[in-house]
Every structure is written in structure tokens, then in C-alpha cells.
Amino acid sequence: MNFVSPSHPKPGIAHSIFSCLNKDSTRGVVIQAATLGLVLATLLYLFSNSAQNLDRLGLSFGFDFLQTTAGFDISWSLIAYDPSMSYWRVFLVGIVNTLFLSFCVIVFGTILGTIVGILRLSPNPLVSQLARCYVEVVRNVPLLIQIIFWFTTVFSALPPPRSGYGFAGLVFLNNRGFYMPSAVTDMSGWLIAAGSLILLGPLWFLLRGIRRQQRQNGSVSRSYRIAFALWGLVLCGMALIVGSSLRWSVPALQGFNIEGGMFLPSAFGAAFIAMTVYRSAAIAETVRAGMESISKGQHEAAATIGFSRFQTLRLILIPQAIRAIIPPLANSWLVATKDSSLAVAIGFPELVSVFMQTSVNQTGRAIEIIAMVMGFYIVVSLIISYLLNKYNAHMQFKAR
């Protein structure tokens, strides 16, 4: 049958445009084009403004300033630095200091947080309530207040170097910071790094092979044992070489200051303690939530086969809880890395402080510097989330 109505009017052009817009696919294209156009136009507008403003200020865009001499001092750095070095070195100093601080916070915060999280689950109400108070107080007070609190009321209130605390003539604590003995070698850092890479690379392959063989045959073949022994010999040899050039640098009071050894400034101490405490509260909650996600039946089953509380924790609860804990824990570590930027408030020379504050003031290259700093944080967060996603995938139940 044919239902063509002869009197149906031909649609006008305007009408056909509107009916076209009513179709989802066309409308999608129009909306996307409009959004893209708007975003591009805004960006273009902003960039043309910035070009004008930079012109007015007599600045140009480019990363050539990284090669110029910085000319300012940095109060503390893990890698060697002096004011005659370039801005590129300043960037590196900032990165290394930031990574060092966040690494320390991640390691100690995770340990402390796990302990507090387990205490929080203690059947003893006194202990669990104390842990709860700790968590609630710590996480409801802003981190910045805690950092400044530790810096101004604890570390700045320590006595000056001459009357500071010393323990066994090896470790010193005063209002400048913390001093401890350190090992010094004559070899360059690159040599040691290359050496450890040469050592660790084969070890990884060896262990993997041994584990695979153990799983397949139940025993390890002789060639693997010989290879392992050889590796041990190489290790001893390298340890001998390194050890022969090793000296201990012990801090000692000289005049008004303490010289030698390894030095951690009080700003580091304050930031480290405040951030570790703050992070531990968050991790404690993560651990608790992970532990509580395990059904009561598992506790009861463990009790039935006569496991002690510690055995239950180690063999039954933690291996299962870890699956629920890893994703939020990864998030917590990421936040710890980002939080390390708050140490700028007490003058710890991390990336934001030395690069985003001092260097921007010195050079005026705000766009490039901010892009570099943000790029660094983005790369770090991508790496951490990639590694932990891999680990997470490795740890989850394998569905068959």
C-alpha cells in the first residue's frame, strides 16, 4: 500500500534545518563544534592577551632561561648546588627535595597508619577509642596548621647549636635541624648507580627464573644455584671495592655550628612529622575500612582452627584486606606527593618554593615555570597510578 499524501506541503528550508537539529546525530555535531569553537576562541583570546602583555613587559616565551645562571642560594639540597648553577639545576634540586620529602612521608606514614588502623580495631575499647581520637583530631585540623605548629612551636623552640641536644656524640638536634653521621665515598654517584643496576638487574631475572622452576618442578636446577652463587660473589667483590673507599663523616661542633655528617633542616623535620602524622590518620581509616570489609565468618573460621589473633591478622585478614586497601592507599600516596608542596609555607626548599616562587620572581617566566611544575606533578601522579594499577591487577582475585 502506498500512503503518499498528495496534499502534503513541501517543507521549507528553515523547517528542514530545524528538523535536522532535532536529530541526535546532527545535534551532537553542532554542540561539539560550538564547544570546540568556544574553547579555541577563549584560548586564542587568552594567548593573544598574553603575547601583548609579554611584549609590554619586554619578555619572550621560551625555555632558554633554563641555561642561565640562577644566582640565588638554596638553603638545603640533596644534590650538589651552588648559586652559579643554572635554573635547570634549580628545577632538579626542587624535584629531588620534593621526592625525598614525599618518599619519607609515604614510607613512615604507611607504617604508622597501618599500626593505628589495626589498633583502631582492637577489642580493648580504651585502645580503639584512643586510636579513634588520634584519627579524628589529626584529620580534622588542616595540614598547613599542623606543619606550622610543628615548625614554630617544636623545632624553632629547640636550643641553638651550642647548647643543642647531642646523643653519643653522633647525632645532634638543635633549632637548625638534625645532624647524623653519613657515609662518604670517593666514587661518583653515577658509578654507584650503574653498579647497583648491574647487580639488581640479573638478580631480578634470577629470582624470577628460580620461582618459575620451583613452581613447575618443585626444585631448582643446579645451573640456577651456581648462577646465584656467582651473583653473591660479585656482590661481595663490589661491596669490598665500595667499602674500601668508604669513610664515615661524623658531625661535630665547630665554633657556633655543627659541621660534617648528614644534615636535615628543621623545616624538613616539621614538614615530615606533620605530614606523616596527617597521612597516617588517612591511611588508618583506609586500613580499618579494608579490614572491616572482611566478613565475620573469616574471623570465626580462623578462631575455629585455633589461630591466635596475630596469626589471624597475618594469615587470614591482611592478605584479603590488602585487595580492598590498595586502591585508596595508592590515592593516599598520590595525595602525600601533592601535599609535600605545602612545605613551601615554612621555607623548605621543595619544587614550589624554589621554582614557582623564587625563580618566577627572579626571571618573570611565569608561564614556562608553571607549566614545568605542573608537568612534573602530572608525570609523578601518572607514574604512581600506573604502578599501583599494575600491582592492584596483580593482587586481585583472578576470575577463571
Add this chain to the structure above:
Amino acid sequence: MSEQDLKHFVPTPPRLPATNEQNLLRRIQKQCFNSIGNSLLTISVLVLIYYVAKSFLDWAVFNAVWNAATRRECMDISPDGACWAGVIDWFNGLIYGRYPDEEQWRVNGGVIMGLLWLLPLMTRRIAYRNSILISWITLYPFLGAYMFLGGTFGQDVGIIHMVFTSLAAGYFILLYLNWMLCAAGQSSLPEMVTPLTSRLIRRGQYMNGFLLVWAVLSILCGLVLAQVHLEPVPVDHWGGLFLTLIIASFAITMSIPVGILLALGRRSKLPVIHWLSMMLIELVRAVPLITVLFMAVTLLPIFLPSGAEPNKLSQVLFAVCLFAGAYMAENIRGGLQAIPDGQYEAAQTLGLGYWLTMGLIILPQAMRLMIPNIMTSFISMLKDTTLVSIIGLFDIMLMARNISNDKNWIGLHTEPLALISILFFVMCYGMSQYSLNLEKRLKAHRS
């Protein structure tokens, strides 16, 4: 084998039923002193609590000085107690920053007005709850800004600001007139005028009455406000807790709409919108707030046309809004993902379009599911506002640090920090307890 050699099954006597006497001593003994290790733990915890509480109370209460003119005097009276006198001396500064003393009533007035605006929401059964909330978000900022900034209508206050301030004041008065009339058992004001307007326009009768009353009240308010002269207080004099709360409440209110838009964008099927939202969210979430703040403060003047340099507060508000929105977007996305497909299909069956589906069906459910996460975000936004002190806004944090630079109170660090720590603890803990309560109530409501 004889019968006697076989072992007989002898049942153990049944255990006595658990005694029902759950007295306190018994419970304490069972939970705290059931083994030697546990007893030692209990005792050491008790000793720890005693020492911490004792030293804190000694410092903060028993040895504290409440009345002194300088820190030296404090030290003379009690060398190892807290010197609250300095904090009391600076208390006004901590609350209002450098806001002029004689104008501080305006801050109180503005804040109280903002709270009063929201007060009707506390009554469970009230019509147009959403319109009250939306008006608070869209209109109150103009009124609040006028109260805080001051200036004369038509001179210091721009024409758009003027109009919206009048509208806000008109709405506020209408809200309370209605409330009072309803409390007195009368019909509301718009309903009273509806017969008047319905002679002219028949469609949307209540709405016409409402608009008419609102317009008349707004014009009246505008006329009154034009006669008032409020001393202008520029933004750089704002500070203290007042500024902290302004930034935090801005972050909290703006994070919801920005977060919803970004979350919907990220879940959109249109690739351009999806990728743009995703890039923005991931970019902002990957970097620390302090870098976003630095970016706003140093880059905005470069990217905006010369001469149009916004003040520091606007730059900070822009940064905070972006940051809070990106975090909220991920919360809301989590909620959106938790909504089963059936809900979308049901909405489609009813013939609802995209925005109606989202606004009426999906988002309300998603937001309700995500209340704990959203409240956690709010709390962290409140805590994060302290970061603006790093870029030199005189919020409560910077005011507290500045006390130690005052020549009378030089070196007074601990007490102001302790006070604002307690303040933040009370606010944040209160919020988290409220969120638990809300969660429980909504759960009870659902099932």
C-alpha cells in the same frame, strides 16, 4: 569383644547459660583485663592519657594567663602556661581580619542574613525548597557582596550589581513575609494579589502574582538602599575567619554546579565534550592546590587584557572553584555510574529528554548515593582554604601567624595556632557528624 569393652559415649555436662548480669565491672574486666598483655596495654594507655591530659590542661587552663598587656607580662606571671591574653587582644582580628572596627556589624549582618535565608529549609514541610536554595546561590552573593563591600548605589556599585542586590533584598523580604503570613494561618502574599493579576493575564496565575509582589518589593528595597550610604571597604581589608568562610562557602556552593557539568561532560557520548572535560578534570586533580593558586595569581594577570587585572580574592575564588569542581566531578561521576541502566530506560520510556532525565531522575539519586563522599570533599575544601595564606590573603591562618609579629606579642605562636586548630576541629568534626546523621536519615527514608 563384650559389651563392656566398648566405649560408651558420655556427653559432657551442658555449659551453664551465660549470665545475664552485664554489669560495668564485668564488662571492663572482660574487655580490658582479659589477659596479661591486654592489661599492660590498658594500663599504659591510661598512663599516657593521664600525662597528655595533665600537661595540656596545666598549660591551657591551670597555668594560663588571661589578662595581660604584653607577652613579657604573661611570662612574668606564669612562664610555662598559655598566654591567652594575646589571643583575646587579637580576637577581633582573627574573626574580621583588617575590616574596620566600626563597620564590623555589616559582616555580622550579612552572614546572619545568609543564614536566615537558608533557615526555612530547616522546616521539613515547605513548598519550593529548591527555589530557596537556588535563590541563595544566585541572588544572595550580590546582597552579601553589597553588605561586605559597601558603597553608594549608582556610584561605587555598578548597575547590574545594583539591580541584583535589590532583587535579592526583595526576595528575602518576600520570603519572610510569606513565612510569617503562613505561620499566622493566612494565605501567602502572592496568593493575595493573584485575583488582581488574573484579570489581566490568565495563564500562570500564581507565578504572575509572585512576580508582581517580588518586583514591587525589589523596587522599594532599591529605593531604600539608594538612600543608605555604607562606607566602602575594599576586598584587601577582608580577612580572618570571615574571609576563610567566604572562600570555603564559595568553593562548596560552586563545586556542585561545576562538578555536575564536568561529570556530565565526562560521561557524555560526544567525544569532544568527553575529552575536554576529562582533560580538565585530570589536569586539575593531578596537581596540588597550591600550584593552581599560584597559577591563578601569576598567570591570570598575564592572560587577561592589560588593565583588567582582577583583585587577588577573585583570582583565588577562580582557582578554588576550578579545583573544587574537578574533585566534585569525580564524586558525582561515581554516583552516576552507580545508577542502574533501568532508570535511564524508564526515563526514556516516559519520553523525557536528556536534561529532564538527568535533572529529575538520575542526578537526585546519584547525589544522594554520594553524600558521604560529597561531605568529605566539603570538609577538605574547608581545610584547604588555609592555603590561601601562602599567597598572602589575610585569612584566619595568616592572621594567627601575624600575631607573633605584633610588637606586644612577639613570638606568640602556639596559642593562636591552638585556638584556630580547635576552631577548625569543631567545624570539620561537626560537619562530618552531620553528614553521618544525614546519611542515616536518608537511608531510613529510603527503606
